[in-house]
Each structure stands twice: as C-alpha cells, then as structure tokens.
Amino acid sequence: MRFEDKPWLKYYDPWVLPELEVPPTTYMDLFEKTFKEFPDKPSLHFLGTALTFAQLDDCSARFASYLKEIGCGSKDVIGICLPNFPQWLIAYLGALRAGCVTTGVSPLLRPKEMQFQLSDSGAKAIVIMDVFYENTFLKIADDLRGVEHVIVTAATDYFPEAIKPATPYAAPAPRKQALATFMNVMEQSLPVKGYARLKPDDPCVIQYTGGTTGTPKGAIVSHQALIDNTRRFENWLGEVRGRSVSISAFPLFHMAGLWSISHYLQMGFTQVLIPNPRDTKYICQAFETYRPNEFGFVPSLYQMLLDTPEFRKLDFSNVDHCISGAAPMPLETLQALENLIGKGKVVEIYGLTESAPLITMNPKNRPKPGSVGVPIQNVMVKLVDLETETTEVPIGEPGHLIYRAPNMITGYHERPEDTEATFRLFQGERWLFTGDVARMDEEGYLYIVDRTKDMIIVSGYKVFSKEVEETLYQHPSVQYCAVVGVPNPERPGSDQVKALIQLTDAYKNRDPQKLVEEIIKFCRENMSPYKVPKIIEFTEAIPLTPIGKVDKKVLR
Numbered sequence: 001m002r003f004e005d006k007p008w009l010k011y012y013d014p015w016v017l018p019e020l021e022v023p024p025t026t027y028m029d030l031f032e033k034t035f036k037e038f039p040d041k042p043s044l045h046f047l048g049t050a051l052t053f054a055q056l057d058d059c060s061a062r063f064a065s066y067l068k069e070i071g072c073g074s075k076d077v078i079g080i081c082l083p084n085f086p087q088w089l090i091a092y093l094g095a096l097r098a099g100c101v102t103t104g105v106s107p108l109l110r111p112k113e114m115q116f117q118l119s120d121s122g123a124k125a126i127v128i129m130d131v132f133y134e135n136t137f138l139k140i141a142d143d144l145r146g147v148e149h150v151i152v153t154a155a156t157d158y159f160p161e162a163i164k165p166a167t168p169y170a171a172p173a174p175r176k177q178a179l180a181t182f183m184n185v186m187e188q189s190l191p192v193k194g195y196a197r198l199k200p201d202d203p204c205v206i207q208y209t210g211g212t213t214g215t216p217k218g219a220i221v222s223h224q225a226l227i228d229n230t231r232r233f234e235n236w237l238g239e240v241r242g243r244s245v246s247i248s249a250f251p252l253f254h255m256a257g258l259w260s261i262s263h264y265l266q267m268g269f270t271q272v273l274i275p276n277p278r279d280t281k282y283i284c285q286a287f288e289t290y291r292p293n294e295f296g297f298v299p300s301l302y303q304m305l306l307d308t309p310e311f312r313k314l315d316f317s318n319v320d321h322c323i324s325g326a327a328p329m330p331l332e333t334l335q336a337l338e339n340l341i342g343k344g345k346v347v348e349i350y351g352l353t354e355s356a357p358l359i360t361m362n363p364k365n366r367p368k369p370g371s372v373g374v375p376i377q378n379v380m381v382k383l384v385d386l387e388t389e390t391t392e393v394p395i396g397e398p399g400h401l402i403y404r405a406p407n408m409i410t411g412y413h414e415r416p417e418d419t420e421a422t423f424r425l426f427q428g429e430r431w432l433f434t435g436d437v438a439r440m441d442e443e444g445y446l447y448i449v450d451r452t453k454d455m456i457i458v459s460g461y462k463v464f465s466k467e468v469e470e471t472l473y474q475h476p477s478v479q480y481c482a483v484v485g486v487p488n489p490e491r492p493g494s495d496q497v498k499a500l501i502q503l504t505d506a507y508k509n510r511d512p513q514k515l516v517e518e519i520i521k522f523c524r525e526n527m528s529p530y531k532v533p534k535i536i537e538f539t540e541a542i543p544l545t546p547i548g549k550v551d552k553k554v555l556r
Contacts, residue, residue, distance in 0.1 A: 003382045003392060008374030008444025013363045015238050020377040022231045022406070024200035026223040028096050030266040032195070038242055038268040045290060046086050046273045048160045053268070056089065061191030063094025069189070070149050070178070072124055074099040074196060077206060079118055079126035079147075080253070081105035081137075084273045086158045087182055088252045089261060091127040091151075096204070099196030103206040103218070104253030107132050113216075115140040118147055121206045121218055121413060125149040127182065130169055141175040150174060153182035155275075200224035206413050207255050209353050218413035219255075225356040228407040230263040232377045236361055237294075237321060237347070242268035244320070247286060247295040249277035255353040256326055260296060277301055284310040291315075296323035300544060303333050303480070306340070316341040321364065325349040325357075327549045328448050328466055330473045331370050338369075348372050350448060354422065354432055356407045360446050371445040379405040383438060384426065386452070386462070398449050398464070401438040402431040437464060454552055456485030456495045458530045463497055465552075468533065471526050472499060475519055477507035480542045482550045483533065499533040500555060502542050512538060 009018050039054035051059070072078065078095040080102055082088045095102045103121045105114060107129065114136055118126065126147055128137055133152050141147075154169040171179055204226055206218040233239075246269050250257035264271045272286050277297070283305065286292075297305070302324060305311040319341055324334075329348060338346055344364060350372035351357035359381070362373035375381045383399030385391045393399035411419035423432055437449040449464040456463040465483040472481045480502040485495035499519075507515065516536045523532045543554045 003380075003395075003440075006375075006380075006444065007442065011363055011366050011374060011443055011445075013236075013238075013365050016236055016363070017377060020232055020235055022224075022228045024224055025227060026096075026198050026200055026202070027204060027227065027262060027266065028195045028198070030227065031093060031096075034266055034268045041242065041268065042270045043265065044086060044089065044271050044273055045286075046158055047275070048163075049086070049158050051086055051158075056093065058191050059090045059186060060093035060097055061193075062186055062189040063090055064097035064195065065189040065192040066151075066180070066185045067094060067098040067100060067125070068192060070125065072098060072100055072149070074198075075203065076100045076125075077121050077123045078102050079105045079121070079123040079128075081107055081114070081126060081128040081132050082153065082252070083107060083129065083155075083275045084249075084252050084257070085129075085153070085155070085275060086273065087127065087153045089265070090186075092252075092258075092261070093265075097192065097195040099198055101203045101206060103208065104251075104258060106251070106253045109136065111136050111139040115143060117208055117216065117218075119145050121208075122146050125151065127151045127153065130154050130171065134172060138172065138175070141177060144176070147177055149180070150177045151180050151182050151185060157183050198223065200227075201410075203410070205258060207258065207353050217415055217418055219353045219409045220411055220413055221255075221353075221356045221409050225407045225409060226259065226262055227266075229259060229356050229358050230266060232407075233263060233358060233361075234267065236376060237364065239267060244269045244293040245272065245290050246270070247272045247274065247283070247290070247292045249274040249283065249297050249301055250326070251277070254326075255357045256296075256351075259357055278304070280304050280308040281310060284308060284314060287311075287314050291318045293318060293320050294322065295319070296325065298326045298549065299324055299329040299333055300327070300480070300549075302329065302337055306333065306336050307479075312340060316345075319345055321345050321347050323347050323349055325351065328372070331470060332473045334369055350446065352432075352434055354409050354434075355403070355405065356409060358407070359403055359405070359434075368445050371441075371447050373446065374444045375403070375446075379403060379407075381440075381446070382426070382431070383440060386437065386455075389433070390426075395440055395442060398437050398439045398462075400452060401434045401436045401446070401448075402426060403434065404429065404431050408432055451552075454484070456483075456497055457493075458485075458488075458497065459491065459494050461530045463495075463531050468497060468499065468523075468527065468531055471523060472501065472519070472533075474526070475522050477501070477503055477510070477515060477519065479504045482542050482552065482555055484552055484555050486535065486556075496534040497531065498535040498537065500537050500539050500542060502539055 035057040042050045043053045043056045078100045152171040204223045205221045208216040248260040350360040360373045381403040468483045486498045488494045488496045543551045545551045
C-alpha cells in the first residue's frame with residue numbers, strides 16, 4: 001500500500017466530504033455575517049461579564065476607528081499582549097476591520113524576547129495589560145524600533161461594575177510611544193462604518209513559533225489558510241452554526257487559541273474565556289455554569305483536571321466532543337478521560353503553526369486511542385526516510401512527516417532561508433517538512449513518535465522519547481514525565497536516555513534510590529535494553545511552555 005492510495009478516506013465519517021472546496025474570502029466577511037445573524041446571542045462570557053455579538057461588533061468597530069485615527073491601516077502590524085480577556089477579541093477584530101495584521105505576544109516573554117518579536121514583526125502598535133506594560137514593556141521601550149502607539153488595559157476593565165476598583169488605572173508616563181488606555185478608546189472613538197477590503201491571500205496574523213528548538217520565527221498566516229482550516233473542522237465534526245457553547249483554555253497568543261476564537265466567532269458560538277488555565281477549580285465552575293457542548297485543552301491540562309475532584313463530579317452529558325492537541329496525550333490520560341466524559345467524545349488532533357494549524361483528526365465514529373487520527377480533507381501526507389529524507393518509508397515504519405495542503409502558511413516573515421528549509425521539493429513537488437517523526441498504520445491513522453530534534457541515538461539505535469514516556473506512565477509512581485537524550489561521556493557521538501519524573505503524591509516520601517531501582521527494573525521488563533533510561537531524576541515540576549507542552553529545550 002502507498003501513501004498515494006489514501007487509505008484513510010475509507011474511515012471518514014459518513015457526512016465528511018473527502019474533498020472540500022473552500023470559497024476564497026476573508027475573516028471580516030465571515031464575521032460580518034455572524035454579527036448580523038446572531039446580534040443578541042452572547043459571543044463570550046468572562047468572569048461574570050457577557051458581551052453579545054452586537055456589542056462585540058460595536059467595540060471592535062470603535063477600536064478600528066481608533067487605529068485609523070492613529071494612522072494604522074493596510075498590513076500594519078498590531079501586537080496583542082494579553083491573557084484570554086475580552087479585550088483580546090476586540091483588538092483582534094478591530095485590527096482586521098482596519099486592514100491590519102495581528103501578532104499575539106505571550107505575556108510570559110522576558111523583556112528581550114518581547115523586544116525581539118515586536119521588532120522582528122515590525123509592530124506599529126501594541127495592546128498590552130498594565131502589569132506587562134510596567135514590568136516588561138517599559139524596560140525595552142527606548143530600544144524598540146517601529147512601535148509608535150501603546151494601548152494599556154487593566155484586568156478589571158471588563159469586570160462587572162460592582163467589583164471594579166473605585167479609581168481607574170493610570171498608566172505611567174510613556175517614553176517614545178504615544179499612550180492611550182483601552183477604555184478611553186472605547187468611550188471616545190465612534191464606531192467605524194464597514195471594514196477594510198482585503199484579499200483572501202492577504203496576511204491575517206504573524207504567528208510566532210514557540211522557539212523550543214531555536215529562535216522564534218514569524219509564520220505568515222493568510223485569511224484563506226485560517227478559514228480553510230475552520231471550514232474543514234466544521235464539516236469534520238458536523239457542527240451547526242449558532243448552536244454551541246465552547247470552552248477553550250488555549251492561550252489566544254498561540255496558534256491553537258487564535259484558531260479557536262476565529263472558528264467560534266465565525267460559527268456564532270458562545271465562548272467562555274479562561275484567563276488562567278492553571279486554575280482548574282475555576283474551569284470546573286465554568287463547566288457547571290455554562291454546560292459547554294465542546295471544549296479543547298492540552299494533555300497536561302486534562303491531566304490536571306483529572307486530578308481535580310470537582311472535575312470528576314461534573315455532568316458531561318451535554319458534551320458532543322472535546323479536543324486534545326498541541327502535544328501527544330498519554331494513553332493512561334486518554335482512557336481516564338474517556339471513562340469520565342464518554343467513549344468516542346475525545347478527539348485527538350495534530351497540527352502546526354505552519355499549517356494554521358490542523359493536519360490530522362480522529363474521526364468521531366472511529367477514533368483510535370493513541371493516534372492523532374487521519375489526514376483531514378484535501379491534506380496529503382507522506383513519511384520519508386529519517387536519514388536521507390529523499391525516499392518514502394513503508395507503511396508501518398517511522399519516518400519524517402511531510403505534508404501538502406491549501407492551509408499552509410505563505411512562509412516566515414523576512415526569513416527566506418528558514419522558509420526554504422521548511423518548504424522543500426520532494427519528488428518534484430513542494431512539501432512542508434514538519435520536523436515530526438510519525439508512523440502510519442494500514443488504515444491510514446498516524447501516530448506521532450517524536451520530534452526529529454528530540455530523537456535519541458544510543459549506540460546507533462534510534463530511541464523515540466514518546467515510546468519511553470508511554471512506558472513510564474504505566475508505573476504508578478509517575479504523575480508526569482519527560483525523556484531527553486544527554487551525551488554519553490564514555491561514547492562520543494552516542495546519547496544516554498534520561499528521564500525526568502514528577503512523582504504522584506503517594507510516592508513522594510519513598511526512598512529515592514530504591515524508587516529509581518524499581519522504575520529501572522520496570523523499564524527493563526517492558527522495553528528493549530537500549531531504550532531503558534540510564535539516568536532518572538525526580539523533579540517538583542516538569543517545565544512547560546506557555547501552551548502546556550513539555551519544554552525539552554529547558555530540560556536539556
């Protein structure tokens with residue numbers, strides 16, 4: 001069987017179209033339709049505040065008016081540095097109305113990292129929360145090139161009136177940039193009529209990669225690429241416009257979060273904003289209050305929720321499906337989640353910033369535990385040899401995952417060499433080389449094995465960290481774990497397998513040396529000798545990226 005045979009098409013759900021043509025359009029065209037269709041429906045809930053689609057329409061039109069007033073227009077870049085607040089959605093929509101491009105700026109960035117992204121993207125203005133303005137932005141303000149305007153907002157700007165502070169927030173005096181407050185913009189700007197007319201291939205966002213393996217790169221995502229993905233997702237799950245209430249804890253500065261809000265908004269869904277994804281008790285309260293039909297988290301957050309007693313007491317009968325993405329989900333976590341919310345409701349997906357973001361999804365009627373599913377409509381994938389990357393590997397063998405689809409980014413912002421390194425010719429056609437190692441079974445389901453840069457070479461043997469981690473998760477002492485390769489001092493050019501383990505509460509007071517011996521014995525009984533960790537280290541917490549992936553760059 002060959003990849004060209006597309007064996008996965010046989011396992012699509014009956015309503016899913018094998019080929020789906022998405023008419024060229026822009027996001028503002030879709031949003032305008034939603035605003036007209038659902039004016040009185042809540043667009044969002046946030047800590048006791050709700051905004052209808054009509055109110056969101058008005059607020060974003062006011063923000064667009066302000067951007068025009070300060071000279072921000074076609075293809076100017078607007079940075080947004082906020083947690084998951086209503087202001088994020090308003091600024092995003094307002095920027096698109098004005099014809100601008102957005103770039104989400106992680107609030108967790110250090111000053112130099114923020115300076116790099118704002119300068120690299122060419123941001124002309126930034127919307128930023130007061131604490132990040134004072135603690136991060138002001139340290140780099142004099143050295144920034146390009147940023148002319150700063151709009152500061154407070155966490156309480158969209159709290160209910162009864163719990164707002166008596167004295168409005170007053171930002172410190174600006175340095176090089178003109179300063180405004182978000183609420184003054186809302187109060188003093190008149191809503192702009194209509195919106196800037198853009199082309200479907202125009203950039204919608206410059207989305208920065210996580211930088212876990214090197215310098216972050218700005219992926220240029222067009223309106224059409226993002227829309228293409230949301231339309232395929234809608235068809236894949238059989239969604240109905242205006243029906244759902246959704247909860248997503250993906251941060252909005254990340255591709256998964258940006259895609260989620262873009263999808264929910266154009267579908268007319270009500271979304272419940274989660275400002276702090278680590279506050280599992282608040283997430284449980286939101287579930288109880290709003291009874292979502294769908295939700296999406298990273299695997300580490302699902303595990304945290306499963307460890308929260310309140311989550312296990314919730315009624316999930318209203319849930320159609322839940323999405324897990326951004327990292328592989330351990331089988332133990334998947335089984336525990338399915339037992340709680342219902343079989344077939346967990347939909348594992350796989351994607352990249354560069355694919356805006358979806359590449360594969362599990363069919364609703366035929367999911368496979370541990371698999372990230374099959375290529376979605378109009379997506380072609382292949383697995384190529386890990387050494388030469390010039391030949392296809394047989395079905396069932398691990399290889400470098402490459403793909404072609406309409407939803408690929410146009411390239412990296414001002415980085416032609418990186419663009420050429422990622423988008424390469426294979427057998428005469430342009431493919432995106434993902435950097436992920438995967439295998440495909442006979443039915444076309446994909447299993448992510450590792451990142452190519454995380455693959456461990458032990459005396460010439462390839463060790464995939466995910467495989468070792470899956471075995472470790474079967475030991476009762478392991479709450480979270482991560483496996484990396486470290487140089488073997490006795491064998492230059494060879495690695496040793498090192499496991500970092502966060503223990504379950506029941507094992508935290510055990511003798512560390514005896515526990516190491518017990519875990520190594522368990523590994524020897526369940527995997528080949530060269531895969532067994534030579535080094536085991538216990539840690540209080542596994543370091544995570546802002547999205548919730550294990551940060552292996554930090555671990556190394």
